Amino acid sequence: MAxxxxxxxxxxxxxxxxxxxxxxxxxxxxxTLNSTSFLxxxxxxxxxxxxxxxxxxxxxxxxxxxxxxxxxxxxSRDMHVxxxxxxxxxxxxxxxxxxxxxxxxxxxxxxxxxxRNVVATLLDSGNFILQEVNSVDGSTTQVFWQSFDYPTDTLxxxxxxxxxxxxxxxWSLASWSSNYNLEPGPFTLEWDAKGRELKIKxxxxxxxxxxxxxxxxxxxxxxxxxxxxxxxENEDYFTxxxxxxxxxxxxLLTSTGRLYDFGGFDIARADNCYGYNTDGGCxxxxxxxxxxxxxxxxxxxxxxxxxxxSNSTFLNDSDTSLSISDCKDSCxxxxxxxxxxxxxxxxxxxxxxxxxxxxEFIQDxxxxxxxxxxxxxxxxxxxxxxxxxxxxxxxxxxxxxxMVLCIVCYLLRRRKFTLSGENETKIxxxxxxxxxxxxxxxxxxxxxxxxxxxxxxxxxxxxxxMAATCNFSPENKLGQGGFGPVYKGKLLTGQEITVKRLSKxxxxxxxxxxxxxxxxxxxQHKNLVKLFGFCIHGEERMLIYEYMPNKSLDYFLFDSxxxxxxxxxxxxxxxxxxxxxxxxxxxxxxxxxxxxxxxxSNILLDENMNPKISDFGMARIFKHNELEANTNRVxxxxxxxxxxxxxxxxxxxKSDVYSFGVLxxxxxxxxxxxxxxxxxxxxxxxxxxxxxxxxGTMLELMDxxxxxSCIKDQFLRCIHVGLLCVEExxxxxxxxxxxxxxLTNESMPSALxxxxxxxxxxxxxxxx
Numbered sequence: 001m002a003x004x005x006x007x008x009x010x011x012x013x014x015x016x017x018x019x020x021x022x023x024x025x026x027x028x029x030x031x032t033l034n035s036t037s038f039l040x041x042x043x044x045x046x047x048x049x050x051x052x053x054x055x056x057x058x059x060x061x062x063x064x065x066x067x068x069x070x071x072x073x074x075x076s077r078d079m080h081v082x083x084x085x086x087x088x089x090x091x092x093x094x095x096x097x098x099x100x101x102x103x104x105x106x107x108x109x110x111x112x113x114x115x116r117n118v119v120a121t122l123l124d125s126g127n128f129i130l131q132e133v134n135s136v137d138g139s140t141t142q143v144f145w146q147s148f149d150y151p152t153d154t155l156x157x158x159x160x161x162x163x164x165x166x167x168x169x170x171w172s173l174a175s176w177s178s179n180y181n182l183e184p185g186p187f188t189l190e191w192d193a194k195g196r197e198l199k200i201k202x203x204x205x206x207x208x209x210x211x212x213x214x215x216x217x218x219x220x221x222x223x224x225x226x227x228x229x230x231x232x233e234n235e236d237y238f239t240x241x242x243x244x245x246x247x248x249x250x251x252l253l254t255s256t257g258r259l260y261d262f263g264g265f266d267i268a269r270a271d272n273c274y275g276y277n278t279d280g281g282c283x284x285x286x287x288x289x290x291x292x293x294x295x296x297x298x299x300x301x302x303x304x305x306x307x308x309x310s311n312s313t314f315l316n317d318s319d320t321s322l323s324i325s326d327c328k329d330s331c332x333x334x335x336x337x338x339x340x341x342x343x344x345x346x347x348x349x350x351x352x353x354x355x356x357x358x359x360e361f362i363q364d365x366x367x368x369x370x371x372x373x374x375x376x377x378x379x380x381x382x383x384x385x386x387x388x389x390x391x392x393x394x395x396x397x398x399x400x401x402x403m404v405l406c407i408v409c410y411l412l413r414r415r416k417f418t419l420s421g422e423n424e425t426k427i428x429x430x431x432x433x434x435x436x437x438x439x440x441x442x443x444x445x446x447x448x449x450x451x452x453x454x455x456x457x458x459x460x461x462x463x464x465x466m467a468a469t470c471n472f473s474p475e476n477k478l479g480q481g482g483f484g485p486v487y488k489g490k491l492l493t494g495q496e497i498t499v500k501r502l503s504k505x506x507x508x509x510x511x512x513x514x515x516x517x518x519x520x521x522x523x524q525h526k527n528l529v530k531l532f533g534f535c536i537h538g539e540e541r542m543l544i545y546e547y548m549p550n551k552s553l554d555y556f557l558f559d560s561x562x563x564x565x566x567x568x569x570x571x572x573x574x575x576x577x578x579x580x581x582x583x584x585x586x587x588x589x590x591x592x593x594x595x596x597x598x599x600x601s602n603i604l605l606d607e608n609m610n611p612k613i614s615d616f617g618m619a620r621i622f623k624h625n626e627l628e629a630n631t632n633r634v635x636x637x638x639x640x641x642x643x644x645x646x647x648x649x650x651x652x653x654k655s656d657v658y659s660f661g662v663l664x665x666x667x668x669x670x671x672x673x674x675x676x677x678x679x680x681x682x683x684x685x686x687x688x689x690x691x692x693x694x695x696g697t698m699l700e701l702m703d704x705x706x707x708x709s710c711i712k713d714q715f716l717r718c719i720h721v722g723l724l725c726v727e728e729x730x731x732x733x734x735x736x737x738x739x740x741x742x743l744t745n746e747s748m749p750s751a752l753x754x755x756x757x758x759x760x761x762x763x764x765x766x767x768x
Contacts, residue, residue, distance in 0.1 A: 027090045027120040035059065035084035039122045046072070046126040050086045053182050059083040060182065061098055063126055063147060065248065070262060072126055072154045072250060073147050076106050077182050094118045096130050096145065109145030118144075126156050153185075155240075155251040161191035161198070162230075162237025171237060175253045177323045178348035186325050187257045187270065193236035196229065200257060200270040202325060207257060208270040208281045213238075214560045215670070216704035220281040221267060222688075223700045225249070243700065255323055271325075272297070274332065291335035298328055298339075298374045302364040305339070305373070309358040316343055317351040327351035328374065339375040457521055458533035460544055465489065465535050469499055478551065488547060496547035497532060501540070513541045513617075520616055523589050527581030529604055529614040548612065550605035553667075557600055563670050567709040570609055571667050575718065576743065577611040578603060582660060583736040585613075586653045592622040594651055598659035599640050600666060620651070639673045639684060644730055654730035657739065661725025665689050668718050670703030686726045693723060693753065717743065723753035 025041050033039060038049030044066055050059040051071070058080035063073040075098060085101040094111035097104050109130045111118045117133045128147040131140050148159045153175050155161065160171040173189040176182050188201050198210040198218070211219025213229060225240040242249035242263075250262045257270030273282035277294070288294075317330075324342055331337035336355040343350030354373075361375060468489030469476050478486045478498065487499045502513060513534075520531040535542040553574065556562045566574075578598075585593040596618040604612045642658035644650045662673050665685045673685040692698050698719045702710060721742045727733050732754065734742065742749045 025122050027088070027096075029090055029092050029094060029118060031090055033088040035086050039128075040066075041122045041124045041126070043124045045124050046122060048122050048128055050081065050083065050088075052083050057083050059086050061086070061088055063122070063128055065126065065250070068248065068262065070154075070250070070252075072152075072156060073128070073150075074152045074182060075108070075147075077152060077184055079106055081105050090118070090120050090130075096120050111144045115142075115144075125158050127158065153253050155189070155253075157241045157249060158239060160235075160237040160239050161189065162193060162235060163191075164235050166234055173251075173253045175257070176255045177321075178255050178342065181323075181347040181349060185255045186323050187253055187255070189251075189253050189259060191236070191238040193231060198238065198268075200253070200259060200268055202257060202270070205285050206283050207273045207285070208259075208268050209283060210268070210281060215563070222265075223704075224261075224263075244695075244697065256325060289333055289335060292332065293378070295378075297377050298331070299377045300372050301361070301375050302372050303362050304364075304371055305354050306360045306362055307358065308360050315353040315355060317353075318343060319351075320344065320347070320349040322349060322351050324348065324374070327353070331374070331376070337376070339373045341371075341373045457517075457531065458544075460533050460535040460542075462535055462537035462540075464491065465499060465542060465544070467492070468497060472501065495532075496549075498545040498547045500543040500545065502542065513543075517543065522591065523585065523593065523616075525581055525584045525589075527577045527584070527610070527612055529612045545614070548604040549607050550609060552601050553603040553605060553611065554600035556605070557667065557670060558672055563703070563705050566670075566705075568706045568711060568715070569709060571706070572711075572714055572718075574603070574605075574609070574611045575664055575667055576740070578613065578660065578663065579736060579740050579743065581611070581613045582656055583740060586656065586736050592653070594620045594622060594653060595656050595659075596620060596645075596651060597637060597640075598656055598663060599637050600663060603663075622653075642730065643728060650730075652730060653735065654733045657725050657733045657736060658730075660736070660739070661722045661733075662686060664718055664722045664725070665701070668703065668715060668722075669701045670705060686723075689719060689723060690753070693719065713746065717749070720749055720753070724749065724751060727754060 025039055035050045038047050040047040046063055046065055048063045051062045052059045061075035062071055064071050081098060082100040087099045089099060090096050096108040098106045111130060115132045117135050119133055120130050122128050129143050130145040131143045134141055151159050151171060151173055153173055155173055163170050175185040175187040177185040186202050190199050190201060192199050196213045199206050200208040210221050217223055224243055226243060228239050230237050248262050251259060251267060253259050259268040260266045269280060275286035276284060276288040278284060327340040330351060331340040331353055334355060337353050338359050339354045341352055342348040343352045468491050469487045472487055476487045478488050484502045487501060489497045489499050491497060517534055530546040532544045534544060556566055585595060597615060602615040604614050640659040640662050642655045645655045662685065666673055689701055692700050698716055701719060702715060721739055724734055
């Protein structure tokens with residue numbers, strides 16, 4: 001927690017915790033609790049007493065946890081009790097109330113007069129309740145009032161967020177106004193029953209949402225909790241418990257809009273939401289000012305402002321209801337504002353702004369300054385943009401002249417290509433026809449690994465392709481591949497086909513076209529897509545494949561509805577099929593092939609959900625004695641690339657093994673490799689799986705939609721093998737032969753994955 005005041009308070013109270021075992025947990029009628037005494041729960045996990053929160057000699061009745069020392073609940077944040085005269089009492093009339101020398105400050109609850117054995121008890125859940133107990137065994141017979149119905153800025157396991165329809169009472173969190181002002185602040189955490197999502201609002205405006213609760217999880221909250229959603233005519237609410245009961249779990253909503261778990265990680269960062277960005281759950285609520293750019297943020301720095309001329313101003317707003325987030329909002333909207341801070345030190349309220357161009361901020365790097373300020377940090381992409389505008393105008397004029405020359409050259413060149421285009425097309429067609437007619441060696445006795453004969457490639461006419469796809473109608477478009485659109489077609493024979501239409505500006509030219517055609521012609525396996533032929537028309541290149549009625553793996557895996565069709569048996573079968581296809585490419589085909597772009601969208605599914613590896617435009621052929629190669633042109637998809645390939649251009653069969661490991665982790669989790677939100681650092685599926693492995697909580701990675709169909713041993717074996725496949729060093733990764741052996745062997749692999757030393761963030765910085 002950022003508040004130094006809270007730290008001081010709980011350091012003081014931690015000295016009292018040595019005596020908690022002797023403290024009582026219950027008030028009986030006539031008992032009182034004063035400023036020098038406290039209640040502690042039966043197991044000593046929580047205590048209740050009066051704590052001084054400001055310099056005005058006032059206190060609050062508070063519940064805090066003993067491990068760690070942290071404030072969790074306050075009886076009334078906008079009502080102060082004079083210290084040290086504050087008293088909590090359960091009087092003879094069974095009324096639980098807070099008093100000081102001025103009289104009754106707050107009546108918490110009054111039990112019905114006819115009830116007996118009424119007591120107030122602090123439970124080991126942290127809930128302080130007024131209850132009626134059984135006179136024989138002391139068990140609870142009814143609860144009249146509980147602190148959990150009145151959360152403050154902290155959500156504890158068992159607390160509710162939502163609404164009680166019977167009395168209209170709303171359960172929600174409200175942040176402090178500042179680290180030194182406990183009054184309700186600008187941020188609230190609420191449960192939206194209709195949208196089935198959590199929302200953080202600032203003064204009523206939605207800043208952040210968790211995403212809808214589907215498949216037993218939230219889109220933007222890591223699976224560390226057991227979540228319960230209740231919706232009926234009496235109430236709508238959200239509540240949670242921690243999966244790991246041994247570590248503390250309470251959610252704190254800070255005065256800046258940050259929501260984090262006392263376990264040491266962020267849940268949401270509404271303080272990073274500026275109204276135009278949608279990353280990390282942020283919501284749009286306003287257009288950014290014209291002077292602000294994507295990537296501009298505020299950061300806290302120590303130092304001081306120095307005035308360099310008289311043209312700049314220093315503005316104050318003494319409204320004590322303003323919090324630091326209000327200052328941030330005002331500064332963000334003011335194009336001349338360079339930085340801000342709170343105005344009043346005593347409670348960190350009010351605002352002070354530094355505006356104009358003639359302020360210079362002197363940063364303190366030695367730690368000598370006690371002053372900190374929120375400064376506008378310009379995005380590196382836009383830094384110096386205004387300074388270079390005149391240079392840009394000059395460049396634009398020169399570019400205009402150059403453009404005219406380029407247009408003239410283009411027209412002349414196009415005329416040349418128009419004259420020679422037909423001849424070039426004929427040359428390419430003849431080369432490919434010669435390839436098909438040549439007596440190229442096949443696998444044993446011209447039979448392929450799946451037991452079928454080789455098929456001949458056909459050269460399709462442009463007219464037949466146009467007719468099959470209804471002139472490439474939008475209704476027949478299946479999707480957009482890496483090199484262009486993909487269409488469904490139907491030949492006159494009734495044969496359904498897939499047409500991969502290569503875009504002229506896609507980057508796949510004649511070389512890649514020939515490469516993919518030759519490779520698929522050479523390679524025949526039941527887990528590789530089947531190629532029927534090709535079509536060349538002018539500058540257009542098209543590949544004609546067998547039609548896959550179930551589209552691609554990502555079509556099912558990353559859709560909240562269709563993923564329900566992928567039970568554990570189907571997922572494991574898909575994993576095995578992909579592994580068999582890769583094994584054929586790496587070992588059993590006539591040439592060794594490195595795919596270089598293995599990902600969910602390149603795995604097609606037939607009518608029986610059997611996987612087929614597709615898209616060989618990036619593939620490379622190795623001789624069987626060749627171990628690795630190097631390229632200056634790194635191709636493929638970031639997130640699936642091995643570190644040595646992404647950063648050094650080195651690729652081998654172990655590059656495909658790495659991609660397979662990432663893909664396998666996606667299949668068992670049902671999540672994209674970059675969908676794991678963590679505000680402290682970049683975290684992909686590899687990093688997340690590794691963290692779960694270290695903590696021994698691998699089952700948290702399981703897609704909840706798998707349900708009871710999951711075979712636990714197979715699931716754990718998949719994570720184990722997946723982490724072996726994504727080892728940092730290529731030499732430590734298994735071959736696909738070893739992968740299949742480990743996946744199909746019922747015993748766990750003997751090798752253990754090692755620490756992921758390379759930083760994903762570092763890799764990305766080198767790539768961008």
